[in-house]
Amino acid sequence: MTVELDPAGPAAPPRHNGELVFAAPWERRLFGVTLALHERGVFAWNDFRALLIDEIARWQATAAPGATYAYYERWELALSRLLGERGLIDPAAVEARARELAALPPGHDHDDHDHDHDHHHHDDR
């Protein structure tokens, strides 16, 4: 169970014992952050689980037919809600930081693949 793969590469249908449990590095990181928060005693696991169930149910109730289910996106939403409810993070601050990170040129810090979404590159390097 290693995750040393090209996140942009084709994902083989997960069937076997040796399959990767994380489809992308960010999923792996999100999992680790969540468990670290739990280990630190920030929340009881069942509190997180309740929100995860809620976010999964919400997707199932609202997803367009044929939409791709992304489990760790549900997980992310659940964790963000939990941390927001506990007053531990300000969603706006996370979003602002995320924009900064997303605007960094490829190869800078978080190992980037192609960014194909809209953002503004800083050209003043």
Place this chain on the structure above:
Amino acid sequence: MTEDPAARIGALEAILTEKGIIDSETVERIISYFETRVGPMTGARVVARAWVDAAFRERLLADATRAIAELGIGGLQAEHLVAVENTPRTHNVVVCTLCSCYPWAVLGLPPAWYKSPEYRSRVVREPRKVLAEMGLALPPETEVRVWDSSAELRYLVVPERPPGTEALDEEALAQLVTRDSMIGVGSPRAPGEPESAR
């Protein structure tokens, strides 16, 4: 919202780290634990022990959490582990209909299909059909029991010991126990069957 999930999660981790709530070494240690230390090989040890040691098997079926502690296994959502045994008459299969509850301590993290909406809803409605699609055709006389995991209960299927394995020791038997067989969607390997066959 920023569309790049890597940037969103990176931002979340950075802010939590700056606040001193988590640190990157802890995050890395936890991830590494799940990637290298826990996985189906742990559950396979439990099943192989149950196959060779009837008294252990009884203790496992009576109180799985306590029994796996004898093997030094525990924590990680194994607090309420229940072992369910397959027999020629009964086949057990595990699901978490609401989210993705899974016995991490014995099986590691769940495979993608276990978390999928399709598996979660269909295996309850039409388990026999889902199992057949996954390559496990059960005789019509076999009763299928579907166990829905919850916050309180996590399930480990103890598959039937394959025929022709009388001469194998515990370690060799453990090699035959697949993850899928411990979820109940597959069978253990037959002796000599290559790993890629499951």
